[in-house]
Amino acid sequence: MRRWGWACVLGLVLAGCKEDKAPEALDAGPVETGPAALTEQEPNDRPDQALELTRNSTVSAELTAQPNKADEDWYRLAPGAPRIAEVSVSGLPGGDITLEVYDRDRNRLVGVNSEGEGKPERFPNLYVEDERFLRVVPTRKGVGGAYTLEVRLRAPEDGEEREPNDRAVDAVNLALGQTVTAFLGHAGDEDWYRIELPDPTPPSPPGDAAPAPGQGGTPEPSSPFGDSPSQDTPPQGAGAAPRGMEGTPPGMGGTAFPAGQDTLEGSDLAARQGPGSPRASDGQGVPGERPELGGTGFDTEEGAAPGNPEGDGAFGITARLGASPGQGEVDGFGRDEAPPSPAVEGTFAGSEPPPVGSGAVGAAIARALDAGTPAVPPEPPSVALKIELTGVDGVRPELSVLSAAEAPLFSLRGKEGETLSLRNIGVRATDRVVYVVVKTSWVGTGKEARRAFNTTMPYTLTVSQEEAGASAELEPNDELHKATTVTAGGYREGFLAPKGDVDHFVLKTAEPVLAKVELTGVERLDLVLSMVEPPEGESDKETVLLRANDGALKEPERLNNVACDGACYFRVEGASRKVDGKWVKDFENAEQPYRITVTTVPDNGGEEREPNNTVDRAQDLTVGQPVRGTVYPVKDTDFFRLDLSDRPLRTPIRATLLGILKVDVGLYLHRVQPDGKLSLVQTADRAKGDQPERIRYSAEPGVYVFEVRDARNRESNFQDAYQLTVEESE
DSSP states (O other): OHHHHHHHHHHHHHHHHHHTSOOOOOOOOOOOOSOEEEEOOSOOSSGGGOEEEOSSEEEEEEEOOOSSSOOOEEEEEOOSSOEEEEEEEOOBTTBOEEEEEEOTTOOEEEEEOOSOTTOOEEEEEEEESSOEEEEEEESSTTOOEEEEEEEEEEOOOTTBOOBOOOSGGGOEEOOTTOEEEEOOOSTTOEEEEEEEOOOSSOOOOTTOOOOOTTTTTOOOOOOTTSOOTTTSOOOTTOOOOOTTOOOSOTTOTTOOOOTTOOOSGGGGHHHHHOTTSHHHHTTSSOTTOOOOOOSSSOOOOTTOOOOOTTOSOOOOSSOOOOOOTTSSSBOTTSOBOOOOOTTOTTSOTTSOOOOTTOHHHHHHHHHHHHTTOOOOOOOOOEEEEEEEEOOOTTOOEEEEEEETTOOEEEEEEOOTTOOEEEEEEEEETTOSEEEEEEEEOEESSGGGOEEOOOSSOOEEEEEEEOTTGGGBOOBOOSSGGGOEEOOTTOEEEEEEOSTTOOEEEEEEOSSOEEEEEEEOOOTTOOEEEEEEEOOSSTTOOOEEEEEEOOOOTTOOEEEEEEEESSEEEEEEEEOOEEETTEEEOOOOEEEEEEEEEEEEEEOOSSBOOBOOOSGGGOEEOOTTOOEEEEEOSTTOEEEEEEEOTTOSSOEEEEEEEEOOSSOOEEEEEEEEOTTSOEEEEEEEOOOOTTOOEEEEEEEOSSEEEEEEEETTSOOOEEEEEEEEEEEEOO
């Protein structure tokens, strides 16, 4: 019995051990330890005879040299799941080989023949979703030999290009802000990407107020990165100003500006001071009353946009610059006038001008049209894109932006291995889709011309929407006929990138105005601001009328009293500098934008009209009527024409030139000879600071020209205005 009991205990223990035993693993078949080594099997010169490749494979094969036709070998890629295939074929001794890709229906997708005789061909990233056919063939008859075909398969990764994508229909969908990794893997490689733009007319949430007149229902395109400071005008009193021209810091309210400071923030001090300021208490700022401004040309037209009660920076069509304290009631163009009240219509309300294309601009234009004031129709809305393309060793990239109809909107050829950071690439907001195309450029000439490629080093491409929104410059604007529109009282933000970039802007007006153009400074850039006249004929070239380059690195540039009637063109570029004995224009900054701001006043004849720096552009003078102007930039010369040719006898004249700070102004009187040349008849250039200069002269009948400039041609002053008055004396 005892033995029988021990036997039962032992049986139970063995049974428990059997239950705890892990189940046997299923046989998964042979484990792949490397690529399959295969041998080509003839005949395989048709797709239905193709050798099937389902995994990593190395195929030993041979092309038969035939005098009447070229031998061809077909292979079928069928991995069973989406894969990226790296396909390479070794070269033929003494021959050139071609690798072609076909779809399941035997339609040719792409051909690779980038190398020469005896060299291999490679396709680094062929996308195989279902199946693909490969065709290996020599480029000409009578050539053959042994070769090796290698296929390596891997799972596709997110953000990876899928070849072939060399047509719009095969373009890779690329979301704004997303980065794609891709190859320029053969000489004829083109990579197409499809970009969907945001809808410019999103539906308004229930309960929203109707848009203001003139605004329509089309808001500005929004930035994918959230609200941008340049999208909305700061509230009244915020004191924002263009970068590089700051005055009182935001939030300082009515803090006084230093005497003589010339900024947009200092242009409407009374608006910052509020109803309780001395300006309001002395009767100049009575609420609801339109003040008389003394006919200075800054008067707000009746029916112009009223000051925005919400303080959002909306401005009238005829924008007006106010006085800065300590200036003796002198406006931003150097003209005397009464200071504005906080409720004066058409002022900037203590903030920067609204961005171009904003709702405030549209509403102001609509109100001006209702009041009978002529206005230039606004430009259609646009979207600015930022495109970043990393460089590839040995490859000169070519990048294009196309419309949905494949019409070119922008194109650029980079340098070999260069990384491109393209800013403010302009596309129409009405376009729902654009294409970005990346390919290699031709290098060399004649028989030596070729398209470089790189099968081992990928590039990355990122397309995003600029944060500047409707205030961004719109590339390409490197030619006058492609100039970006800038409106009076508005601004644009732009970038000088890549190196050698040139940006053009156009101001369109419905009536004669005088414009002040200000360009902020930028780190690492020495900027040049010019006024350019378009060519008159097809073979003519544009003419630079004014050029400002008084500042150095980081410093701003300005143009004063620019006469504009219809359309005026301005150019922003980097200055030339000498590097290794050569003059180059290689300034670039793709990270920090510049800002170009334009403010205008009606041309009432009381100020100089630039350009007047040549005799043939001399401004006509009226006896007894003073004219004011500035000596800016350095070496600026202003000519004024006095016509006394209809006088029967000598005319005694007295010319008085009121001086300015910093510049020793000189006054020179010339007589125009019958051959058009000038003859100097009298001067007044004592060079005694801001002391006035005077000329008395008994003028015979004829035409005379007064010249005003710095007597030493070395100083300038963009802020203070001289005054020239010519009178008849006894």
